[in-house]
Amino acid sequence: MRLIYTERQKQFREEIRDWLAAHVPKAPLPSFDTEEGFEAHRRWEATLFEGRWSAVTWPKEYGGRGCDLIEWLIFEEEYWRAGAPLRVNQNGVFLLAPTLMEYGSDEQKARFLPRMASGQDIWAQGWSEPGAGSDMAAIRSRAVRDGDHYVINGQKTWSTRAVWADWLFGMFRTDPASSRHHGLTFILLPLDLPGITIRPIKQLNGLPGFAEIFFDDVRVPVENRLGDEGAGWNVAMATAGFERGLMLRSPARFQQTARKLVDLYLRHRESADADPGIRDAVMKSWMDAEAYTLATYRTASRLGKGAKIGAEASTNKIFWSELDLLMHETAMRILGPYGELMPEAPDGGPFGHEHAAWLDGFLFAQAGPIYAGTNEIQRNIIAERMLGLPR
Numbered sequence: 097m098r099l100i101y102t103e104r105q106k107q108f109r110e111e112i113r114d115w116l117a118a119h120v121p122k123a124p125l126p127s128f129d130t131e132e133g134f135e136a137h138r139r140w141e142a143t144l145f146e147g148r149w150s151a152v153t154w155p156k157e158y159g160g161r162g163c164d165l166i167e168w169l170i171f172e173e174e175y176w177r178a179g180a181p182l183r184v185n186q187n188g189v190f191l192l193a194p195t196l197m198e199y200g201s202d203e204q205k206a207r208f209l210p211r212m213a214s215g216q217d218i219w220a221q222g223w224s225e226p227g228a229g230s231d232m233a234a235i236r237s238r239a240v241r242d243g244d245h246y247v248i249n250g251q252k253t254w255s256t257r258a259v260w261a262d263w264l265f266g267m268f269r270t271d272p273a274s275s276r277h278h279g280l281t282f283i284l285l286p287l288d289l290p291g292i293t294i295r296p297i298k299q300l301n302g303l304p305g306f307a308e309i310f311f312d313d314v315r316v317p318v319e320n321r322l323g324d325e326g327a328g329w330n331v332a333m334a335t336a337g338f339e340r341g342l343m344l345r346s347p348a349r350f351q352q353t354a355r356k357l358v359d360l361y362l363r364h365r366e367s368a369d370a371d372p373g374i375r376d377a378v379m380k381s382w383m384d385a386e387a388y389t390l391a392t393y394r395t396a397s398r399l400g401k402g403a404k405i406g407a408e409a410s411t412n413k414i415f416w417s418e419l420d421l422l423m424h425e426t427a428m429r430i431l432g433p434y435g436e437l438m439p440e441a442p443d444g445g446p447f448g449h450e451h452a453a454w455l456d457g458f459l460f461a462q463a464g465p466i467y468a469g470t471n472e473i474q475r476n477i478i479a480e481r482m483l484g485l486p487r
């Protein structure tokens with residue numbers, strides 16, 4: 097493959113670069129796992145929307161630009177290089193939206209997509225339950241039909257950003273006699289309905305990055321169902337494909353971390369070279385980030401010709417989550433004892449205050465092999481569907 101950008105793609109890159117240079121906040125926003133930071137990131141989503149940059153792959157009628165996957169990769173490269181804020185509505189824009197486009201009615205698309213693109217509605221994902229994580233078919237939360245409403249009872253957990261989010265897309269058991277992946281339904285609901293209790297859960301960094309959600313006779317109109325009643329499993333599998341596939345974590349994110357790691361190493365080479373393994377790990381990090389980028393370009397061009405991503409999404413997910421761990425562990429080795437300082441520590445010695453961002457990234461990287469389906473589950477998928485091994 098010879099990767100040469102067209103004139104149109106080069107112009108597109110210039111356009112986004114100029115826009116980001118003029119609009120990216122000069123100082124980093126507070127974490128979106130605080131109330132203040134959540135609202136600041138919501139305002140950033142609105143700014144992106146005004147520039148029509150919040151959902152570049154969506155059709156124009158819903159606020160997008162109709163970009164193909166290569167243009168999306170270019171957008172992401174510029175976005176991460178500019179140090180722009182993390183996307184508080186990633187569950188909506190990158191996971192629910194493609195699912196809505198595939199399974200939603202025209203009314204649902206018109207109702208939900210523009211408000212999602214502008215950050216008016218921030219979405220959380222409600223699949224996991226205390227007894228249903230890897231084994232999602234064990235979902236027990238019920239949605240019982242009562243006229244033109246569903247009445248929901250049960251509990252969800254680990255719902256990212258549900259503490260301040262506006263809406264939830266969840267999976268509920270609508271057929272009480274069903275088991276496993278039958279009888280489940282995909283439902284969209286506002287998180288301020290009567291009967292909903294949200295209990296924040298602290299992440300490793302101490303911030304309430306996710307929540308438990310309790311449902312006590314919560315009434316949701318039937319029109320909020322996505323796809324057919326009882327067909328939720330298929331709808332959810334489409335979402336999971338988007339989650340593990342390209343959209344959740346673009347290669348640009350890891351290229352940016354790799355660049356920062358190389359920079360950290362070069363500035364502290366004298367002390368870092370005391371452990372020759374660090375130099376190797378820095379080089380491997382950079383090469384793996386480049387390899388993942390090239391592999392993604394290849395996948396994107398295949399998908400552009402009509403191919404489906406399939407089980408390859410699982411290999412991607414394992415690769416980026418392990419790479420993210422490697423890069424942050426390597427940074428912690430360079431930082432040495434300063435890496436353990438909490439962000440509020442006044443003095444990071446020779447590292448100034450940069451230890452704070454690396455520690456935060458290191459703690460979050462631990463979650464990579466767990467969310468979006470654990471890496472053990474991805475390995476099962478690869479074994480069965482790609483290698484044809486017995487169950």
Ligand SMILES: Cc1cc2nc3c(=O)[nH]c(=O)nc-3n(C[C@H](O)[C@H](O)[C@H](O)COP(=O)(O)OP(=O)(O)OC[C@H]3O[C@@H](n4cnc5c(N)ncnc54)[C@H](O)[C@@H]3O)c2cc1C
Nearest residue numbers: 221222223224229230231254255256463466467468470472
């Ligand atoms: C940062 C973060 C954000 C999250 N955000 C959300 C969210 O927004 N919405 C949501 O619904 N969920 C979310 N989750 C939950 C996530 O989807 C689950 O944690 C994940 O699916 C694993 O489920 P579990 O925690 O119940 O672990 P379990 O399923 O109990 O697994 C425990 C261990 O057993 C292993 N295991 C289980 N089954 C098998 C098997 N068949 N073969 C081999 N090994 C197996 C697992 O790999 C794991 O190591 C999030 C999780 C994290 C860490």
